[in-house]
Amino acid sequence: MARAYLNKPLTGGATLTEIGKHCATGFGRAFSHRDPFMSNNLPNLNLPIIAPSQAQKHVTHNEALRILDTVTQLAVLSDTSDTPPAVSSEGERYLVPVGGQNEWAGQDGMIASHEQGAWLFYAPRPGWRIFVIDAGLLKAFDGTGWQVVGGSLLENLTGLGIGDDTASAPFTAKLNNALWTARYATDSGTGNLTQTLNKESAANDAGFILQTDFATRAVLGLLGTDKLRMSVSADGTNFLDGLVIDNTTGITDQPNLPRFSGTTNFDNFGAADSWVKIGVNALDYNDQGRFDAGTNLFTAPVDGLYQFGGHLLFKQDASNGARLNARIVRNGTTALPGSFGRNTGGHEDGATFINTLAVARLNAGDTVELQGMFSAFSGYFQADEISFWGYKIG
Known part of the structure; x- marks a missing residue:
């Protein structure tokens, strides 16, 4: 590695020949291609080593430090500029792209370092990595050219932790608030913000x-x-x-919404002038099991607003003069507002019905039942034509 060249005199008038006079061993500032297999150079970074009884040891020592300062923790300002900048600071480094110009001509793929007013060039070896500052990219040399590692510095990571380690998940963030915002049109964005979560199959x-x-x-x-x-x-x-x-x-x-609907498969008898709780034993559905067919009661699981409805059909007993009544009752005693209804006209067996509907706010544990009554005469509420239903609406 570390073939280094100077293609022009240094600033201040010093020439290569003059500087070479201070290099007792001939290493100096690496004015020509270095042979990486020279016995007095180390094999990987081509650092010069001090020979026994060598004069001017500090020159060789400083040369090795200079090379280390350039090629360790390697970062370059850019890898797209093909022409040296007009003004450069000491130690600035660039990765010369294809088609280098002026002092960089013929140095494609080399690391150019500005030192003491001149450009020195270092040849990479396979496996070297370099961070390109202006692009935020990490690149590696594969022996032929520089390849992007993972697309950018933060791509293809095995884990990323923000304020925490990644023991529990590849990406971990421990913080008190977070913001995702769209890039606005004024910032060359679209103003949109979308996030996609993808799975392999429907079963995942x-x-x-x-x-x-x-x-x-x-x-x-x-x-x-x-x-x-x-x-x-x-x-x-x-x-x-x-x-x-x-x-x-x-x-x-809403699969677990408290709701029920049911009918009865037997005639419910009603004595004259006596409210009777209607038996409902055939349930179409009973989400959360809140209706008990044994007690014929719906029990509210939570506080909230509920709606209930019922349907009763008259079946004649001894007389068709019985008047049909219906209501929906909370906790066995209190009729829900708006639920009371009565048939006051003449009716016919199997043709006269009454519907009731109510909306009420219940507390958890309140019970609701459907009641019917015949006035003046007894009668039957006809099997299979009785229905009672309810559900939470808010």
Whole structure:
């Protein structure tokens, strides 16, 4: 390595010949190609070594230090300038590109270092790495030319930690806030900001995991499916879907919304002038199991706003003169506002019905039931024509 040349006299009028007079061993400032296999030069960096009984030892010693100062921790200002700058500071280094001009002519791929008013050139060896400051690139010499390592200094890394190590993940950031912002048009950007999370197949996951003290409490994304899912967990192991959006239809579902709907497969008898709780034993759905077919009660799991509805059909007993009543009741005693209804006209067996509907704010633990009553005469609420339903709406 370290073939170094001076192609012109140094500043101050000193010539190569004059400087050479101070080099007892002939190394001096490396005015010609150096043979890396010379016995008085080291094999890798071609550093000159002091010979036994050598005079002017400091010259050889300083020459080795100069080479070390140039080629260790190697960084160049640029690798695209093919012409030496008009003004250079001591120690400035460049990587000469193809087509070097003026003092850099014929030095393609060489490391040019400005020292004592002149340009010295160093030949790289395979494996040398160099950081190009203006491009932010790391390059390596493969024996023929300089190749970019990973595209840029921060590409192709095995790990990156910001305020933390990467023991738990290849990328780790320990901080109190973060900002992602689009590059504005005024900054030569588009004004847009997008982020892509890609997975290999539909059965894989692509999403966000939200944790408390590293225990997962919620996940959002394409989790084991191509449907968008939002799920929560109390223990980090068992998850409940709060929201699922079908990617083929756009239809949104809330699989664990407190809701139920059911009918009854037997006639409910109602004595005259007595409210009776309607039995509902055939459930179409009962998310979270909040309706108990044994007690015929819906129990609110949380505080919130709920909507309920019911349908009752008259079936004649001894008389068709019975008047049909219906209501929806909270905690067994209090009718929900707007839920009471009554049939006051004449009716026919199997043709007269009454519907009821109510919206109410419930507290967790409140119960709701459907009640019916016949006025004046007893009667039956007809099997398979009774329905009761409800769900949380807010």
